[in-house]
Amino acid sequence: MVSENDIRRYVAEILQDLAGQAPPVAAAAVRSAGSEEILPDITEIDLSEVINVPSPHNLEALKAVKKITPARIGVGRAGPRYLTDTLLRFRADHAVAMDAVFNEIPADWIARHNLPQFRTKCDTKDVYLTRPDLGRRFDAETAAKIKAHVGALAKIVVFIADGLSTTAVTANAIDCLKAMTDGLAASGLKTSPPFLVQYGRVGSEDDVSEIVGAEVVVCLIGERPGLATAESMSAYLCYKAYHDIPEAKRTVVSNIHRGGTPAVEAGSYLADIVKLMLEKKASGLDLKL
Numbered sequence: 001m002v003s004e005n006d007i008r009r010y011v012a013e014i015l016q017d018l019a020g021q022a023p024p025v026a027a028a029a030v031r032s033a034g035s036e037e038i039l040p041d042i043t044e045i046d047l048s049e050v051i052n053v054p055s056p057h058n059l060e061a062l063k064a065v066k067k068i069t070p071a072r073i074g075v076g077r078a079g080p081r082y083l084t085d086t087l088l089r090f091r092a093d094h095a096v097a098m099d100a101v102f103n104e105i106p107a108d109w110i111a112r113h114n115l116p117q118f119r120t121k122c123d124t125k126d127v128y129l130t131r132p133d134l135g136r137r138f139d140a141e142t143a144a145k146i147k148a149h150v151g152a153l154a155k156i157v158v159f160i161a162d163g164l165s166t167t168a169v170t171a172n173a174i175d176c177l178k179a180m181t182d183g184l185a186a187s188g189l190k191t192s193p194p195f196l197v198q199y200g201r202v203g204s205e206d207d208v209s210e211i212v213g214a215e216v217v218v219c220l221i222g223e224r225p226g227l228a229t230a231e232s233m234s235a236y237l238c239y240k241a242y243h244d245i246p247e248a249k250r251t252v253v254s255n256i257h258r259g260g261t262p263a264v265e266a267g268s269y270l271a272d273i274v275k276l277m278l279e280k281k282a283s284g285l286d287l288k289l
Contacts, residue, residue: 042085042088042089042092043089043092043093043096045089047066047070047072047089048066048067048070049066050066050074050075050085051063051066051074052074052075052076052083052085052086053074053075053076054076056074062074070228070229070259071228072086072090072227090227093227093228094227096167096225096230097225097226097227097230099167099230100164100165100166100167100168100222100225100230100231101129101164101165101224101225102125103166103167104125104162104166104198105162105166105169105170105196105198106170109170110196113174115160115194115195115196116149116193116195116196117195117196117197117198118138118142118145118146118149118195118196118197118198119138119142119197119198119199120134120135120136120137120138120142120197120198120199120200120201120204121134121135121137121138121139122134122135122199125199127199128199132201134199135199135200135201135203135204136201136202136203136204136206136207137204137207138204138207138211143207143211146195146208146211146212147211147212149192149193149195150192150193150195150212150214151192151193153213154192154212154213154214155189155190155214155215155216155278156184156189156190156191156192156214156215156216156217156218156274156278157191157192157208157209157212157214157216157217157218158177158180158181158191158192158194158217158218158220159194159195159196159197159205159208159217159218159219159220160173160177160194160195160196160197160219160220160221161196161197161200161201161202161204161219161220161221161222162196162197162198162199162200162221162222163200163201163202163221163222163223164222164223164224164225165222165223165224165225165230165231165232165233166222167222167225167230167231168222168223168225168230168231168232168233168256168257169220169221169222169233171231171233171257171258171263172220172231172233172256172257172263172266173220173233173263175263175264175267176220176233176235176256176263176264176266176267176270177194177220177267178264178267179263179264179265179266179267179268179270179271180218180267180268180270180271180274181194181267181271182267182271183267183268183270183271183272184271184274184275186271187271187275189274189275189278192212192214197219200219200221201221202219202221202236202250204219205217205218205219205236205238205241206238206241206242206243206244206245207243208241209238209240209241209242210241210242210243214240215239215240215277215278216237216238216239216240216274216277216278216283217237217238217241218235218236218237218270218274219235219236219237220233220234220235221233221234221235221236223254228259229257229259231257231258231259232254232255232256232257232260233256233257233263234252234253234254234255234256235252235253235256235266235270236250236251236252237250237251237252237253237270237273237274237277237283238250238251238283238284239277239281239282239283239287240281246284247284248284248285249283249284249285249286250283250284251273251277251283251284251287251289253266253269253270253273273287273289276289
């Protein structure tokens with residue numbers, strides 16, 4: 001059993017060691033901020049290349065596993081706790097995920113891509129996060145504007161919704177949209193002019209479908225971010241959607257991001273799915289892909 005005197009001696013040795021070390025990270029960061037030195041962005045480090053386990057039993061096997069999963073393995077420990085680098089990266093990735101949820105899509109990004117923006121019944125981000133039902137519907141005035149923008153007899157309607165990750169939308173939506181519309185155009189199919197839905201849920205495509213009477217609606221939406229990536233976007237496709245349609249009637253392509261299915265590749269695949277939907281007049285579990 002460790003005695004109290006042993007504990008006191010250990011603490012004294014640790015404090016002595018700390019007294020001879022460099023200043024804490026926070027103090028160093030303050031001094032660096034006033035100089036020309038640029039601190040590295042910890043989130044840019046590829047975790048698959050980081051091995052924090054001292055003398056692993058099978059280093060090559062550990063490296064191979066880290067290459068095929070974004071899970072945080074081989075992170076090491078200091079006693080029962082995480083290493084400082086591991087903890088800092090966890091908190092940094094958590095901050096990135098929080099930003100993805102709470103940030104708005106930049107106005108210059110919207111203007112650069114010439115996207116008309118229509119808001120759901122949510123007035124603010126807080127309302128959007130606490131009232132999912134309002135993120136699925138538009139008021140009468142907005143519905144009229146959407147109908148005027150899309151035009152009459154729209155067969156295929158494609159729109160972008162910010163969802164739970166604006167980061168995912170700005171990283172993937174445009175490339176995915178272009179690849180899909182190009183793929184459809186090659187088959188003689190034209191989509192309506194795209195637009196952006198602010199504070200939109202997946203179910204907003206049901207309202208859009210009823211507003212414009214489209215056969216197929218495609219919603220490109222930012223998915224809930226995780227600690228592995230905040231850039232994951234999904235596409236939800238539905239044939240003749242309507243209010244309160246069963247979720248089993250939706251077809252979804254998920255994990256659209258640079259570490260999953262690249263946006264351009266996903267867009268080409270979506271074009272094929274839309275063509276099949278029009279041919280089979282079905283979506284979701286009713287559509288055999």
